[in-house]
Amino acid sequence: MFSIGELSKRTKVKVPTIRYYEEMGLLPEAERTSGNQRRYNKAGLERLSFIRHARDLGFSIEAISSLIELQDHPDRSCEAATDIATSQLEEVRAKIKRLRTLEKELSRISKGCDGEGVSGDCYVLASLADHNLCDREH
Amino acid sequence: MFSIGELSKRTKVKVPTIRYYEEMGLLPEAERTSGNQRRYNKAGLERLSFIRHARDLGFSIEAISSLIELQDHPDRSCEAATDIATSQLEEVRAKIKRLRTLEKELSRISKGCDGEGVSGDCYVLASLADHNLCDREH
DNA sequence: GTAATGTCTCTAGTGACTAGAGGTTCAAGA
DNA sequence: TCTTGAACCTCTAGTCACTAGAGACATTAC
Numbered sequence: 001m002f003s004i005g006e007l008s009k010r011t012k013v014k015v016p017t018i019r020y021y022e023e024m025g026l027l028p029e030a031e032r033t034s035g036n037q038r039r040y041n042k043a044g045l046e047r048l049s050f051i052r053h054a055r056d057l058g059f060s061i062e063a064i065s066s067l068i069e070l071q072d073h074p075d076r077s078c079e080a081a082t083d084i085a086t087s088q089l090e091e092v093r094a095k096i097k098r099l100r101t102l103e104k105e106l107s108r109i110s111k112g113c114d115g116e117g118v119s120g121d122c123y124v125l126a127s128l129a130d131h132n133l134c135d136r137e138h
Numbered sequence: 139m140f141s142i143g144e145l146s147k148r149t150k151v152k153v154p155t156i157r158y159y160e161e162m163g164l165l166p167e168a169e170r171t172s173g174n175q176r177r178y179n180k181a182g183l184e185r186l187s188f189i190r191h192a193r194d195l196g197f198s199i200e201a202i203s204s205l206i207e208l209q210d211h212p213d214r215s216c217e218a219a220t221d222i223a224t225s226q227l228e229e230v231r232a233k234i235k236r237l238r239t240l241e242k243e244l245s246r247i248s249k250g251c252d253g254e255g256v257s258g259d260c261y262v263l264a265s266l267a268d269h270n271l272c273d274r275e276h
Numbered sequence: 277g278t279a280a281t282g283t284c285t286c287t288a289g290t291g292a293c294t295a296g297a298g299g300t301t302c303a304a305g306a
Numbered sequence: 307t308c309t310t311g312a313a314c315c316t317c318t319a320g321t322c323a324c325t326a327g328a329g330a331c332a333t334t335a336c
Contacts, residue, residue, distance in 0.1 A: 003333090005282060015283085020324060035332045037283055050267050057240055057266075061323070067263065074258025081262045082253035089244040092237050099234045102195055106227040115220035120212025124219045125205065128195075129188050141302090143313060153314085158293060173301045175314055199292070 001031075001039040011048045018048065024061055026051050026068060059088055139169075139177040149186045156186065162199055164189050164206065197226055 008015045021027045027047060030038035050071070054064045063084050070081050112123030119125055146153045159165045165185060168176035188209070192202045201222050208219050250261030257263055 003282075014325085016326085017324065019284095024323090033332080035283085036285095037332065046267065049269065053269055054266050055323090057244060067266065070257040070260070071263050071267070074256060076257050077253075078251060078255055078257040078260035078263065079253040081257060081260050082248065082251050085244060085248045085262045089241065089248055092241045092244060096234060096237045096241060099230055099237070103227065103230045103234060106195060106223060106230060110220065110223045110227050113216060113220050115215075115217040117216055118212060119208040119214050119216035119219060122208070122216035122219050124223045125209050125216065128192050128205065129184065129209070131187065131191055141313075152294085154295085155293065157315095162292090171301085173314085174316095175301065193292090 001041055004030075004038045004040070007040045007045060007048060010045060011052055013048055013052050021048070021051060024065075026061065026064060057088070058092060059084070063088065139179055142168075142176045142178070145178045145183060145186060148183060149190055151186055151190050159186070159189060162203075164199065164202060195226070196230060197222070201226065 004015050004018055007013075008018060011018075013021075018027070022029060027044065030040060030044065033039055047068070050068070051064055054067060059067070066084060067081055070076060070078060109124055109127045112127065142153050142156055145151075146156060151159075156165070160167060165182065168178060168182065171177055185206070188206070189202055192205060197205070204222060205219055208214060208216060247262055247265045250265065
């Protein structure tokens with residue numbers, strides 16, 4: 001059994017974040033010492049690692065809730081889990097696509113001004129003011 | 139002179155968002171009718187278009203504040219503007235990089251399970267539980 | 277025994293909006 | 307001129323996933 005600080009060190013999840021996950025129902029309510037401090041065991045460590053890994057991959061708290069629910073019932077169909085992962089993948093792909101468009105446009109705009117003139121002549125500011133100076137939709 | 143609803147239609151920025159921008163100081167306080175309703179002119183339309191364009195490109199409210207400040211002083215050096223644009227570009231590139239890593243990992247994980255088994259055997263859930271099943275850092 | 281560190285709960289703040297309540301003003305038609 | 311209905315006003319609270327801070331209590335090391 002170890003403290004919340006120790007759990008934090010091992011998982012690299014900050015202490016207030018651990019308490020937050022407990023409040024959100026991602027972590028079960030922890031056991032307590034006589035002085036009311038939380039104590040964790042290996043199961044707690046594994047669950048928090050799971051959460052942290054899923055968060056790192058961009059899953060929402062809600063999605064992680066569903067994934068944990070499934071993990072706790074190994075006999076259920078895992079269709080929901082693969083659905084969640086697939087839609088997360090699609091979201092990531094959509095974000096990449098959008099960011100790539102932004103990147104091209106920002107890169108073009110940035111190159112238009114070396115920052116050595118005055119703002120009245122600045123191509124960056126002019127581009128933002130007038131959408132027609134843009135190459136593509138964004 | 140036209141109403142906030144008309145401005146909203148022309149810029150495709152929602153009415154409450156326009157009021158929010160005013161509160162944040164991005165838009166100057168609008169003129170009012172005797173009945174206290176906001177009225178805008180061409181200058182207001184142009185400024186809001188500028189803001190919307192910058193937001194679409196991912197600039198923060200704070201960054202836009204600085205850009206507007208420069209726009210209002212055409213005689214100042216535009217170095218700050220190019221700096222802001224460049225760092226926005228770098229941020230976008232960093233995000234893309236991270237998302238690409240996530241995409242690869244999520245794609246690999248998703249392919250590991252067709253969703254037809256039970257969750258006890260699900261590769262998606264197993265991968266999340268055990269970081270060692272991952273190909274790379276993320 | 278004492279001091280330092282860790283932990284507790286609670287409230288409020290972040291960014292960029294969005295939603296809703298409850299009330300007022302405007303523009304158009306009768 | 308009157309009425310109706312849409313648009314507008316302010317204010318508060320909610321979103322997401324935390325983060326910061328206050329003030330009090332617990333634990334650990336010496």
